[in-house]
Amino acid sequence: MTTEESILSNQDEEASSTITDSALEEGELEEGEIEAGDSASVGAGLEPALHPLEHSWTLWFDNPSAKSKSAAWGSSIRPIYTFSTVEDFWGLYNNINNPSKLAVGADLHCFKNKIEPKWEDPVCANGGKWTINCTRGKSDQLWLYTLLAMIGEQFEYGDEICGAVLSVRGKQERVAIWTKNASNEAAQISIGRQWKEIVDYKEQIGFLVHEDAKLEKQPKNRYSV
Numbered sequence: 001m002t003t004e005e006s007i008l009s010n011q012d013e014e015a016s017s018t019i020t021d022s023a024l025e026e027g028e029l030e031e032g033e034i035e036a037g038d039s040a041s042v043g044a045g046l047e048p049a050l051h052p053l054e055h056s057w058t059l060w061f062d063n064p065s066a067k068s069k070s071a072a073w074g075s076s077i078r079p080i081y082t083f084s085t086v087e088d089f090w091g092l093y094n095n096i097n098n099p100s101k102l103a104v105g106a107d108l109h110c111f112k113n114k115i116e117p118k119w120e121d122p123v124c125a126n127g128g129k130w131t132i133n134c135t136r137g138k139s140d141q142l143w144l145y146t147l148l149a150m151i152g153e154q155f156e157y158g159d160e161i162c163g164a165v166l167s168v169r170g171k172q173e174r175v176a177i178w179t180k181n182a183s184n185e186a187a188q189i190s191i192g193r194q195w196k197e198i199v200d201y202k203e204q205i206g207f208l209v210h211e212d213a214k215l216e217k218q219p220k221n222r223y224s225v
Helices: 003-007 015-021 086-093 140-151 187-199 211-213
Strands: 054-061 077-085 107-112 129-135 161-168 174-178 206-209
Touching: 003 129, 015 206, 054 086, 054 140, 077 086, 086 140, 107 140, 107 211, 129 140, 129 187, 129 211, 174 187
Parallel strands: none
Antiparallel strands: 054 077, 054 107, 107 161, 129 174, 129 206, 161 174
16 A cells, blocks of 8 residues: 555545536626626636645655564655645645544654654754644544644744644554754743643643653653643
């Protein structure tokens, strides 16, 4: 199974034709006719206005079937699609599987464009992550709300955010937000608190520094909220 086949959702084959048909329902204008009150659109073309995001984002996928115990961590991660508008995001999101339908071992990464979802990336190297765990099949809403808050620039310290990671494992799923500078305590605490409010999460969450995770078998959280 290819990477694309592993995450693509099974959309109704008639969906696109249904949309097209609905556009041809009653009220369709004759050729050359202009709808009253729509003079502003004359000469503007047929393409609707897009809504650009502040940053471009890339979705990455780590296919569990492509992972090898002997391979270096992160070697099987592949970029899937880069989006820079609201419309592109929904076009992507609506055509891939929700986390609850992904195979055990799969990972999705949504990072600002040009930042690789790896500790070794220069932007991520001095950072860390906040993590929320949930039982299998319960991360769909958590993942969506996290993405919307992130790409919609809802965080006060949004420039500190590198991206988000969804991990599907046998007994649980987890969503993490990766940040740039672990030593910036004020920024990390703000991001953690805001994230909990956005997704309405009541339990305590911890911030783990990437460097600690690399050097220690059981690293301790640097911050908690």
